Amino acid sequence: MSKLPQRQAFIGVGTMGSLMAGCLLDAGVELTVYDIRRAAAEPLLQQGAHWADSAEAAAAGCEMVWTSLPGPTQVESVLLGDEFGVLATMADGAVLVDTTTNDPDVARRVAVACAERGLSMLDAPVSGRPPTMTMMVGGDEAVFEQARPALDAVAAQVFYVGPSGAGCVAKLATQYMGYTNLIAAIEGMLIAKLGGVDPAVLAEIVPVSAGASRAFNSIPNAVLDGSYQAGGTLDIVAKDVALACALAERLGAPSATGAVADALYRRAQQAGWGGEGYPVVARLLEEMAGVELRRE
Numbered sequence: 591m592s593k594l595p596q597r598q599a600f601i602g603v604g605t606m607g608s609l610m611a612g613c614l615l616d617a618g619v620e621l622t623v624y625d626i627r628r629a630a631a632e633p634l635l636q637q638g639a640h641w642a643d644s645a646e647a648a649a650a651g652c653e654m655v656w657t658s659l660p661g662p663t664q665v666e667s668v669l670l671g672d673e674f675g676v677l678a679t680m681a682d683g684a685v686l687v688d689t690t691t692n693d694p695d696v697a698r699r700v701a702v703a704c705a706e707r708g709l710s711m712l713d714a715p716v717s718g719r720p721p722t723m724t725m726m727v728g729g730d731e732a733v734f735e736q737a738r739p740a741l742d743a744v745a746a747q748v749f750y751v752g753p754s755g756a757g758c759v760a761k762l763a764t765q766y767m768g769y770t771n772l773i774a775a776i777e778g779m780l781i782a783k784l785g786g787v788d789p790a791v792l793a794e795i796v797p798v799s800a801g802a803s804r805a806f807n808s809i810p811n812a813v814l815d816g817s818y819q820a821g822g823t824l825d826i827v828a829k830d831v832a833l834a835c836a837l838a839e840r841l842g843a844p845s846a847t848g849a850v851a852d853a854l855y856r857r858a859q860q861a862g863w864g865g866e867g868y869p870v871v872a873r874l875l876e877e878m879a880g881v882e883l884r885r886e
Contacts, residue, residue: 594739595653607658617743624648646675694755701754715761728757766834771805790885812869820867827868828855
């Protein structure tokens with residue numbers, strides 16, 4: 591059975607990265623971290639992580655390097671820019687685990703660059719948060735099995751999906767489902783509101799009806815109170831939906847629902863709400879309907 595690599599690095603310790611890095615520290619890994627904001631790493635440093643002044647320095651000599659970055663642009667910059675700085679400093683035979691919600695084509699390019707340098711790469715985007723996090727992994731299955739102890743230290747459920755890029759495809763498909771569903775759920779609530787039904791009453795009915803979904807849960811928790819708060823921002827969700835729609839177009843898959851959702855998330859961004867919790871898209875739909883979804 592493979593052993594947990596002891597010398598690892600984590601690049602990008604923001605909201606999600608810090609949680610995963612914390613799991614590795616809890617598992618006893620000697621971890622070096624880097625983020626463009628040192629303040630983001632402070633809790634990890636207090637937990638025993640080492641700080642590096644650059645991504646390249648963090649990766650130097652490590653058996654496994656994790657990345658959790660905002661999107662494809664940052665992945666290409668950190669891993670494929672400046673003569674492959676991060677890849678160039680990793681230990682021979684090391685494994686790169688990229689947890690970014692990424693374009694699968696970018697993930698495949700990174701995998702090729704890794705192979706050219708004697709490294710391995712897994713695209714391993716995640717859903718949820720520890721201790722119930724789910725990880726979807728693409729890459730060589732033998733490398734997946736080799737890395738399994740480290741993956742298990744981070745995620746409660748780890749799925750091998752297929753070759754390079756498959757993890758990203760799976761993640762984008764699930765994001766597409768969840769965040770188009772959210773739009774439909776908000777619209778359904780507005781139909782009920784305009785039809786004279788108290789949104790608070792409908793919010794009790796939905797979980798035990800055909801409308802039940804995980805996406806709906808953010809409505810009673812963040813829309814009916816007008817806070818629009820959530821663990822992820824509108825900008826993140828809009829980015830993921832746009833990536834999923836672009837992938838669907840390349841593959842020739844139907845995505846009519848996604849096109850509508852994509853347009854609505856973009857309009858909400860244009861309204862200046864990108865940094866707010868993603869349920870704020872409800873504000874746009876409320877304005878279109880001329881009513882607010884609040885408990886009566």
